[in-house]
Amino acid sequence: MIIKGDLDRMAEEIGHPGIGLKSMLDAMEVPSHARHLLLQLNTQRTKGFLCDVIIVVQNALFRAHKNILAASSLYLKSLVVHDNLINLDHEMVSPGVFRVILDYIYTGRLNEGDPTSPTEPNIGAVLAAASYLQLLDLVTLCKKKLKRNGKYHLRPNPGFLPYKIDPSGMGGRRFRISPPVIHSVVSTHRPIPLEDLPPLPLPPHGGEIHAPAHTQGPPPYPPTKASLSPQSGLRLAPTDRNCSSVYGLDLSKKSPQSQHPSGHPHLISSLHPEEEPEGELDQSTSPLLSPNDGSRKMEAAHHAGSLTPHPFPLPNHPLAPHLPHLHRSQGQEPYPCPPSPEPMEDSREQGRDGSSIYRWVKNEPSNPEDEDEEDEEDDSGGMGEQDKERHHQHMNHHKNSEEKLNMSERGYDRGTCDDAEDENGTGSEETGSSEGRPSPPVPGGRYHMPYEPESFGDNLYVCIPCDKGFPSSEQLNAHVETHNEEELNNGSELDNNSSKPTNAHGPTSFNSTSGLHSPFLDNKSAQNLHSIGLGEIIRPYRCSSCDKSYKDPATLRQHEKTHWLTRPYPCSICGKKFTQRGTMTRHMRSHLGLKPFACDACGMRFTRQYRLTEHMRIHSGEKPYECQVCGGKFAQQRNLISHMKMHSSGGAGGGLTPDGKLKMDFSEGIYPLSKYAAEHLGLKQEKTSDLFAASQHLLADAKVMESLYPLSKLAAEHLGLTHNKMDILNPSLPPTSQQLSAESRTIDRYSPS
DNA sequence: CTGGGGATGGGGCCC
């Protein structure tokens, strides 16, 4: 702000001391400056240039400048201060009305469009919205227009204003002056009280919610000249997604470098997954959601993460140090024991460091019961009759299953075991596991002795069989090597020993209960358990429509939605429907170009952290996925899968690839074990430790090689080589350079550091 | 031109 003293000083500086204030202003003011400035800003808006805020109104997106909005309305100012993506309640402001309002903000002119058009926003609607948005000048302007037209009353506008306009303006009690329901990405506002929420809208298009208007019915705002102008908001639709780039949304496959963090720091900050608007978009239109949902979401948004535009949300950062997952306080788990019936579930995380078979002591499962309670409460809220019935049945099932579980647990707690074959008293492990209870089957068939994790100090990587702790997975692996050597030396003992992880992955392994007690069972193994009847205990919640079963009722409910004819979560932009809200919001992220996860090395951005984790392997050169057939290594599991298909599509099994490698035909059943080896070992090395995988396919391959190449079997048994290494020994299968180098790499990897 | 590998995007699903 320029004060008189400043002007006097400026006048002095330009050599005109003593000049009066008025004459000074006269001398320096350019009359058209404001108009030109506004014109420039409006031009920039239409091009999306320097726009730093996105306003979502129903299924339309508008880009604008925070400064302009903030200068126009105190209310908008309060929003844009904190948020880069704000979502207006479309009941209060329709897209067409907001277009008119935005035009007014940037031009100072009110374009009411065609007043005879039933769909063109009328002055009454603009007046109401302007009041709602606290655009006081526009309110005054609208009133003047209405008075001039002799229509100073609210023209009915179906579906827009449920409230009556008070001619007295803002102050009238009948006018809606409660805090406007504006959902922002990172709202710092207090949750809107339930009584302040507007009534839930009727489905706008014959029960079809979220669907884009132009695909589900007549467009609410036909392409008038105004709506086709660049000033109009961008209406995202499958066919015009590409247009979004004009408005600055990055929907391209690769985030251009120019848009890398430095480009749009504020926008980037809004890209944090916890701050994304999808849920809010959904909330404002979905009749499936109760006002409570909206309120909860507001609260959730209220507590959302910081605005720090750090490209890596640290808690999820793949490169962040392995922080222990304290799902449960350690004090609650006096006997943290090896993972049990579904250790591989946990090992998804553990396997990252290659120590999945040796449980990371602090990675305790959460208590599903607690979560379930909340879930039940949530879901029983707006339930239809059919759902209630389903819910009721389910609850009964749940109750019964819980009783089963409790009985099993009590059995375990007493130290009794019904499983006669379980010499170690580990028979209840499957029940214990689903509750995260101790389940002691360990390699070597010994109980895992109770211990306090703290007793290991920094040695968080614990070898279950011997209870030794190690500070790193590498050292643990090196230690585990000694165990494996022992086991290999013991030879066939493994076959009948509960410590044997090997056969747990082979189809024949399930003939033995030993497999059941293996702590190395993965998901599919658990499914197999189910197929032989014992999975009922592990996964008591069974789908009534199919044979799938789950450990907890929430997951079952989630699964059951896949059987529904109508998917409950439609995308508000393209109308595509999803069975899970999370999938829908993730999908929405692709519409909005939200890529919160950025690569530190190259700046590439991703919609999911897992993608970034995958991507980072490109930079690190890590290729944890190794083909058990040819030794080829891959940075991504899916590429290994694709690669394995190449092996399997080569015709008769056991043939040779063009470069002389052994070719297996997984599809013909010639080598069924290899399929398991591929699926459970080679393809899931991230879940299983490299070492474990090596020992697994070593044994598995020995079996097939026994049939194919008897000599190789002996080689495998006595030399400890995998089959792709065995064919090196086989004179008929000359080694390739790749195999040799793979061999040396393998040796390097497993040699103690 | 074709096949294979590298890499990415999106959806389904389970936890």
Place this chain on the structure above:
DNA sequence: TGGGCCCCATCCCCA
């Protein structure tokens, strides 16, 4: 509700 994983599809590059 988000994370993680699996699967499929696709594009690009290269031999």
